[in-house]
Amino acid sequence: MADWTTIEALPSPKLLDLFANDPDRLDRFSLDVAGIHFDWSKTHLTPDALSAFEALAKAKDLAGRREAMFAGEHVNVTEDRPVEHTAERGEGNAESVARAGAYHARMRALIDAIEADALGPIRHVLHVGIGGSALGPDLLVDALGREETRYDVAIVSNIDGVALEEVFKRFDPGATLLVVASKTFTTTETMTNAESVLSWMKEHGVEDPYGRVVALTASPDKAVEWGVDETRVLPFSEGVGGRYSLWSSIGFPAAIALGWDQFSELLEGAAEMDRHFRLSALHENAPALAAFADLYYTQNRHAETRATFAYDERLRLLPSYLQQLEMESNGKGVTIDGQPVGRPTAPITWGGVGTDAQHAVFQLLHQGTHLVPVEFVAVIEAGDTLAPDHHRALLNNAFAQGAALMKGKQVDDPARSYSGDRPSSTLLLDVLDARTLGALIAFYEHRVFVSGVLLGINSFDQFGVELGKEMAKAAEKGGGDFDPSTTDLIKRAFG
Numbered sequence: 001m002a003d004w005t006t007i008e009a010l011p012s013p014k015l016l017d018l019f020a021n022d023p024d025r026l027d028r029f030s031l032d033v034a035g036i037h038f039d040w041s042k043t044h045l046t047p048d049a050l051s052a053f054e055a056l057a058k059a060k061d062l063a064g065r066r067e068a069m070f071a072g073e074h075v076n077v078t079e080d081r082p083v084e085h086t087a088e089r090g091e092g093n094a095e096s097v098a099r100a101g102a103y104h105a106r107m108r109a110l111i112d113a114i115e116a117d118a119l120g121p122i123r124h125v126l127h128v129g130i131g132g133s134a135l136g137p138d139l140l141v142d143a144l145g146r147e148e149t150r151y152d153v154a155i156v157s158n159i160d161g162v163a164l165e166e167v168f169k170r171f172d173p174g175a176t177l178l179v180v181a182s183k184t185f186t187t188t189e190t191m192t193n194a195e196s197v198l199s200w201m202k203e204h205g206v207e208d209p210y211g212r213v214v215a216l217t218a219s220p221d222k223a224v225e226w227g228v229d230e231t232r233v234l235p236f237s238e239g240v241g242g243r244y245s246l247w248s249s250i251g252f253p254a255a256i257a258l259g260w261d262q263f264s265e266l267l268e269g270a271a272e273m274d275r276h277f278r279l280s281a282l283h284e285n286a287p288a289l290a291a292f293a294d295l296y297y298t299q300n301r302h303a304e305t306r307a308t309f310a311y312d313e314r315l316r317l318l319p320s321y322l323q324q325l326e327m328e329s330n331g332k333g334v335t336i337d338g339q340p341v342g343r344p345t346a347p348i349t350w351g352g353v354g355t356d357a358q359h360a361v362f363q364l365l366h367q368g369t370h371l372v373p374v375e376f377v378a379v380i381e382a383g384d385t386l387a388p389d390h391h392r393a394l395l396n397n398a399f400a401q402g403a404a405l406m407k408g409k410q411v412d413d414p415a416r417s418y419s420g421d422r423p424s425s426t427l428l429l430d431v432l433d434a435r436t437l438g439a440l441i442a443f444y445e446h447r448v449f450v451s452g453v454l455l456g457i458n459s460f461d462q463f464g465v466e467l468g469k470e471m472a473k474a475a476e477k478g479g480g481d482f483d484p485s486t487t488d489l490i491k492r493a494f495g
C-alpha cells in the first residue's frame, strides 16, 4: 500500500548491520552527479524503504508534479503562479526560458557598462536586500569571491544600522554602487537601508546618488517610482521565488564581482542538476534520494531537526542559506488543499562549519537524546595554499565524524560510551567552482521540492512571515492591539 503507514512501519535496522548484510550497500546508496559524490550509505535507507518511497512518490504523482513545475504550470497554487527558477538556468517552459535569457542579457549589458565606467569609477558594490534577496548572493560571493575581485562587495540585510555603519567605515561613498535587491520593492529593512545609503552618499558630497543605484526586482514599476532610472532596473519574473532567486538579477553582485563567465558556469551547473533531477529514475536521483532520507527520519524516527556541516570555510554560509530554503519552503502546516498536514513537515534546519562545530555542538550529536541526521559537505580540492596538512586534516575530520556517529563505542563508564547508529550523509565535491556550486544549490532546491510534493504542501509560498511584519508595522506607527507583555516592552524601550 502506497501511503505513509508503510513508511512509518519500516523497521529500524542498525547501520552496521546494514553494511554487514549487504556488500552492495555503498554502491546502492551513493551517486556521482555534476562533480558531486553523494553518499547516503550511512543513513538507514534500505531497499525496502526505497521501494516504499517510490510507491509513495507514484501515489503523490511526483513525476507529474515535477513535469508541471518544469512546464511552467501554476504549481504555486496559493499565489497562482508558475515556479520559474529552473528557467533562469535555461531549463523549463520555453517562454519563461526566453524571458529569463532576455533579463540576463540586460544584466550583462549593464555590468559591461559599469565596467566601462559609465556610472563613474565604481570600486565598491553595496547590495542591500534581505532573506532570499541576500542569502543567495552572499553565499555565492563568499564561496567564490575570495581571491581578489574587481569590486569590493558588501551585502547588508539587517535593519540594525550597525551592519550598514560597518560598511560605511570601509567604503568610499564616491566610488560606491548601491544595489537595491527586493523582489517586491516594499520590504521595510531593504528600503530603510537603501534610503540610509543614499543619505550617506549625499552627506559625503555625491551629487546624484540616484545615478549610482541599480535595482534588482520583480516589481520594476515600484523601483522606477522610488527613483531608480529605468535603464538601471534589472527585472526578474514573479515566478522566481525569493529564496530561489540567486540565478536571476538577484545574483548581480556575484555576476559583477566574479565576472559573467563564472555566473554562466553557475547557471550551467544548476542546469545539469535540473536535467539529472528531471530525467533520472528515483532510485538514482540525488534530490529524490536525499528527500527520502529526510522523510524517513522525520516520519519514521520522529527526528525534529537536520544539521548540515560545511567542512570548508568557503561554504560557511551554506547552513544559513539552507535554513531559509528548507524552513521557508516546507515549514507549513496545511496541504495544498488547505487541510492540516497531520504529520511533521520541514525539519528544523541548522548546522555550522567543520571543524569548529566539533568543538561546540558535536557533543549533542554523539551522546545527546535527540536524533539528528547529519550532513557533511566537503571539497576534495583545497581552498587554501598552506601545506596540505590543513586540508587533509579537515577532510579526515569530516569522514571520521561520520564514522564515529555510526560506529559508537561501548565502555564500562556510561558517560564515556557512545550509542552509535547515528545517521549521516556526505556530499563530496571535486572542486568548489561556480559550476559545482550551481549544481549543489540546485540539488538542495529539488530536494525541498520532492519533500513538499510527498507531504502534499506548497513549497513556494511563505505566508507565515506576514503576521509578524504587519504587527511590527503597526508598532512602528504607534498603534497595534498588543497584549500587556508586548505593550510593556514597547513602553520600556520608547517611553
Ligand code: F6P
Residues within 6 Å of the ligand: 130, 131, 132, 133, 181, 182, 183, 184, 185, 186, 187, 190, 242, 243, 328, 462, 465
Ligand atoms: O519575509 C520573507 C521574504 O518575503 C522572503 O521570502 C524574501 O526572500 C524576503 O522576504 C525578501 O523579500 P523581497 O525580496 O521582496 O524584499
